[in-house]
Amino acid sequence: xxxxxxxxxxxxxxxxxxxxGDGTLAWRFPMRDMEIQNGGQLVVRESQMAIFVxxxxxxxxxxxxxxxxTTQTLPVLTYLKNWDKLFESPFKSDVYxxxxxxxxxxxxxxxxxxxxxxxxxxxxxxxxxxxxxxxVADPKLFHTEISGTRESYPVADxxxxxxxxxxxxxxxxxxxxxxxxxxxxANQVMFADALTKELAPLFAKLGLLIENLTVQxxxxxxxxxxxxxxxxxxxxxxxxxxxxxxxxxxxxxxxFAEGAGSGGGGIAGDAxxxxxxxxxxxxxxxxLQAGLQGGGAAAQAAPAAAAPVGVKPEDVMATLEKLxxxxxxxxxxxxxxxxKKAELLKKxx
Numbered sequence: 001x002x003x004x005x006x007x008x009x010x011x012x013x014x015x016x017x018x019x020x021g022d023g024t025l026a027w028r029f030p031m032r033d034m035e036i037q038n039g040g041q042l043v044v045r046e047s048q049m050a051i052f053v054x055x056x057x058x059x060x061x062x063x064x065x066x067x068x069x070t071t072q073t074l075p076v077l078t079y080l081k082n083w084d085k086l087f088e089s090p091f092k093s094d095v096y097x098x099x100x101x102x103x104x105x106x107x108x109x110x111x112x113x114x115x116x117x118x119x120x121x122x123x124x125x126x127x128x129x130x131x132x133x134x135x136v137a138d139p140k141l142f143h144t145e146i147s148g149t150r151e152s153y154p155v156a157d158x159x160x161x162x163x164x165x166x167x168x169x170x171x172x173x174x175x176x177x178x179x180x181x182x183x184x185x186a187n188q189v190m191f192a193d194a195l196t197k198e199l200a201p202l203f204a205k206l207g208l209l210i211e212n213l214t215v216q217x218x219x220x221x222x223x224x225x226x227x228x229x230x231x232x233x234x235x236x237x238x239x240x241x242x243x244x245x246x247x248x249x250x251x252x253x254x255x256f257a258e259g260a261g262s263g264g265g266g267i268a269g270d271a272x273x274x275x276x277x278x279x280x281x282x283x284x285x286x287x288l289q290a291g292l293q294g295g296g297a298a299a300q301a302a303p304a305a306a307a308p309v310g311v312k313p314e315d316v317m318a319t320l321e322k323l324x325x326x327x328x329x330x331x332x333x334x335x336x337x338x339x340k341k342a343e344l345l346k347k348x349x
Contacts, residue, residue, distance in 0.1 A: 042067040048064060053095075114127075188217075
């Protein structure tokens, strides 16, 4: 009876896996009721690794190559099964294959802006996106921590977890890089290197190796981008009050034209701000011209300087309100605001 049972058994003489390119990370060889032939072959191709699991324990790990399965090539299993007894099953274990090739073009991105600390702008909300590539580096750890006894484990089942790790560590990477936001956007390679360094130990805990990571874009939300554009504009004109008012006037013209075209109720306010900017620009231009003139030219300019400049109190107040808005948005510092305020108030004396 034992002889007949032995003859009816199906034995496996070649164990191998040909990947079908569907992004599978782990695959269990289908044993069913079959058992591995003593002296059978295990074929592990390049970009693969395999493990033998016996009674729930990982017994051996195989790198690429062709192996003849005997007690010499499976020393850990030697004490688990006796292969020398006649009509006794050689051994029955689960065999798992793992793809160790790079899983490329894995996307990551910030679905919502994330808040970081920036030494130039304080708290900044930014968006970023890119891609990364990884591979299975420790099949035993990946088996025990991630894939387990499943028949197959695809990349798609893991990408959400890995993307979450990337997003979770963006702030740490920016802090580690030491780059302010403006330099960060211009040094995306350095940002990517810092983020990869943060992620490497976290991927390693899952048996994975992060090969490379790219940052394809770093940007601010639209409302913050407008403020940044204003601050950059202010940086270009510096502390020159005349240039500042010219800049504000240039900024107000498109809004004024837009309001005039739509018949909106904000035209009066924009016109007042525009008029104040023009009037104050004229005052500063006249003062500058008077200061540059000397000798007799100064005497000739005296009557003109004594003439009313036409600055109305309501124009000055409107300009102060605009300056207050710039201060509240962080475009002007308190010191800059106080200096411009004092300069404007002098015009009322």
